[in-house]
């Protein structure tokens with residue numbers, strides 16, 4: 224075991240503080256990664272603050288948008304060597320036996336994935352600790368290759384915000400025949416916008432104010448709707464084939480449905496703490512639907528990283544030192560982030 228510096232939540236209503244943890248020694252199929260950068264996902268806030276049905280385990284080391292460098296490999300590791308640039312996303316293990324694991328849907332493992340943090344490892348039942356730390360030990364099957372030449376500092380948010388928006392857009396084969404709405408222009412939303420635009424869709428952003436309008440157009444939006452402006456809203460009613468809903472809070476879902484055209488579908492990725500209130504009337508009128516989507520498989524995450532590398536698609540990031548993490552949480556909640564905080568782990 225080795226002692227590793229982290230920032231951790233000790234309880235739900237207290238700020239994160241410096242905290243040492245123990246990482247396991249590497250097993251034959253493990254990689255030890257020195258963490259260079261870690262993105263700040265809104266899920267980190269939900270979990271650190273115990274906003275999801277009392278599922279939080281303390282002390283908790285959040286962080287699942289990890290970029291780093293391999294510093295040690297186990298004796299059976301074949302895909303990585305010391306010095307390689309790598310990424311780790313939202314999960315670090317799955318059963319590798321169930322139908323989903325055997326059909327490229329390991330993120331939907333029937334036994335349950337082991338999350339990068341706030342989970343119990345298979346076998347040992349040790350608690351997993353995430354990326355707000357100096358290093359992490361992960362099985363090689365759950366490590367993503369970061370191609371040489373990729374901008375490491377900007378790549379971190381791809382490991383969650385990137386794959387979570389890429390996966391449903393790919394699943395529904397979004398292309399130039401589609402008008403796609405992006406609800407919420409935060410960390411996930413701005414990546415959804417960039418991907419939908421790169422797939423050729425006509426993209427409309429649904430945001431709660433006009434403050435992100437110019438940037439939305441710069442990132443590829445074709446239209447922008449301030450959902451609190453009734454003139455904007457009327458213009459785009461009954462028009463979208465799909466809406467990727469990334470909003471982290473509960474709100475009037477009837478309005479979101481009103482933007483869909485006949486047979487349109489809402490793809491939910493946002494995870495507000497309360498259940499969404501959806502009226503049957505929103506569904507029966509024009510045969511509209513709603514579907515959820517969680518992250519993406521390891522293979523799909525690799526595909527997404529390679530796609531971003533090829534097309535030069537990156538998140539917009541604001542780099543912060545580790546000591547600013549509590550401020551970053553508050554600013555994210557206040558929609559004051561353009562568009563993802565990334566922690567420079569050399570500051571820890």
Ligand code: NAP
Pocket residue numbers: 263264265266267269383384387406407408409410411412429430431432435469470471472473474491492493494495516517518555556558560562
């Ligand atoms: P974020 O950066 O905070 O973005 C959320 C955006 O939602 C905000 O920027 C804001 O956009 C909008 N919003 C916030 N409060 C709102 C309200 N009361 N009414 C309407 N709009 C509101 O968060 P994120 O990191 O992108 O994460 C978004 C959600 O996805 C979180 O709930 C997170 O837990 C979840 N998530 C899910 C998965 C998955 O696998 N499904 C993976 C990662 C994250 P505007 O400023 O444009 O209005």
Ligand code: ZN
Pocket residue numbers: 264265266267287313383384
């Ligand atoms: Zn996340």
Ligand code: ZN
Pocket residue numbers: 317318319320321322323324329331332333334335
């Ligand atoms: Zn499985």
